[in-house]
Amino acid sequence: MKPSVNIIWFRRDLRLKDNAALYHALQSGVPVLPIFIFDTTILDQLPDRADKRVAFIHAAIAEMQTELVALGSTLQVFHGKPLEVFTQLVQSYHVQTVFTNHDYEPYAQERDNAIADLLTHAGVGFETYKDQVIFEKEEVTKDDGKPYTVFTPYSRKWKAKLTPDFLKPYPTEKYVDAFYKQAPIAIPSLASMNFKEVNMEFPSKQLNEEIVRKYSQNRDFPALENGTSKMGVHLRFGTVSIRALATIAAGLNETYLNELIWREFYQMILWHFPKVGKGHAFKAEYEKIKWRNNEEEFQKWCDGKTGYPIVDAGMRELNATGFMHNRVRMIVASFLTKHLLIDWRWGEAYFANKLLDFDLSANNGGWQWAASSGCDAAPYFRVFNPYLQTEKFDKELKYIKKWVPEFQEFNYPQPIVVHEVARKRVLETYAAALKPV
Structure with missing residues (x-):
């Protein structure tokens, strides 16, 4: 006879404490089976096998597993497509309800709708909650x-x-006795999922x-x-x-x-406005901008070799650590879109691959803000001057010296573009695209 369980499906809520869906699951009166899915639909698109986010998630679920094992339960971790995983789960258990927290991104919406359909046909409830x-x-x-x-x-x-x-x-801690009791199940290793270990210390959650x-x-x-x-x-x-x-x-x-x-x-x-998550400008008229999209210049921006020390420092910090200071994010994004006239979507995609804290809505919002195409964005004639930004926010050049130690040497590249020339060019380009017909 199949065991009767309710399932808590962890996604963007990798903690046992103060978790809305988990709280409701634990109070449901049915043993709660915790699961996590390494979704291959997402993982297969990642270009870097040493992806820092995958390593972070792996470390977070290992921590949760330690807590669950101490409670006599275990996290069941799958590597595959969610539809296939749930098809397997409803065959292995008598599942009454699946509990999870809301996710607002376009792919997550499609995924959850498909899972809801599958569960409905299997006679299983699907309850979702606000948590993030x-x-x-x-x-x-x-x-x-x-x-x-x-x-x-x-x-x-x-x-x-x-x-x-x-x-x-x-107060989830009051109800932890409700977890489904079973022997620990090993978490798939990063290597088994074709990812590499990442040797870095993640920011503290305290x-x-x-x-x-x-x-x-x-x-x-x-x-x-x-x-x-x-x-x-x-x-x-x-x-x-x-x-x-x-x-x-x-x-x-x-x-x-x-x-x-x-x-x-x-x-x-x-x-x-889900279109912004699918590559569209919030302000439709900004689709008319004629981007230069010079691939060689884009590569120099990616590598931190533009000849603008504050820009290069930010990109090198990002490439090395998966983090970039928020002020510098604005500077490098303005530089790519305004100085180099490269489509904000190129920068958005690069950040999406590199940022440890990548979040679709915030990343898109920040890039469209810099390009002036977003809601409540910087006006298009606002072009950050990297030299003035350096003077105001890194006056002693400590940040630059840390990431671009050779910035005063002969081997440091000349500026990729002259600020005044770039500013004039972008203002003319935007004005031409945005003029009333």
Whole structure:
């Protein structure tokens, strides 16, 4: 006779503590079988076999496995396509309901709809919950019910709507006896999935409150080791709770809280305007821009060899660590789109492959902001001057010296383009594309 279980399907919520779907599953009155799927639909598209994100996920589920084994349970980890995995699960168990948390990206929507259909035909329930944001979908809209497309009024409404109830943690620890009891099942190794081990130390998931407290004055200076919290990767994969972070931020620093709200703003934009997640400009008229798309110059940008030290430092930091300071992200994105007139989608795709904290909505929002094609974006005539940005945010050149030690040597490349010439060129190109017909 097949065991009766409910399933908790972990995705972007790799933690046992304060997890909405897990809380509801554990209270369901049926033993809860925890699963994770290394989705080959996603993994097969990754160009780098030493992908830092796959290694991060692997480390996170190993940590969860340790906790589950201590509770007499185990995480069942699969490597394959979700439809095939669930077909197998409903054959092996008498599954009553599958619990999971919402995911708002276009592929995730298609995947979840297909899984819901499969489960419905098998007589299995499919329950999903809000977990990775404080407010989702239509929860923060204009008075007429339409979505905001400008951040400041959205953030005001977001803060006005925030009550302690929205930040209350889900007390999963009270119900851990409800996990399905079975002997530990080994997690597939990275090598078995054709990935390599990554020798790096991931950012701590313990939020340093002193960083949050001083965030407003320190966040723009990339040379400061502790100027930013580096929580992006933990929010991306749900190894920390957004409710816990927002609670700390709301009490300590509004600027830090605003960064969390920006994340939700872009999630909301992706939900209401899914075209942005499929390679389309938010502002349709920006599709008319005639990009130069010089492949040689793009490669120099990727390699950190543009001759602009602040740009090169950012790209080298990204290539080496999977991280880039947020101020520098704006500088390098502006440089690619405005100085080199290379389509923002090229930069978006490069970041998508390299960033440890890659998140479709935020990455797209940031790139479209830089290219001026997004919602609430920088106006097209705003072109970051890399020299002035260096003067303001890396005056002592500490960040540049760390990543581009040869910047004053003869072997450092000449600037790929002259700032004044590039600025004139981009303004003319954008103006020509955007002029009324």
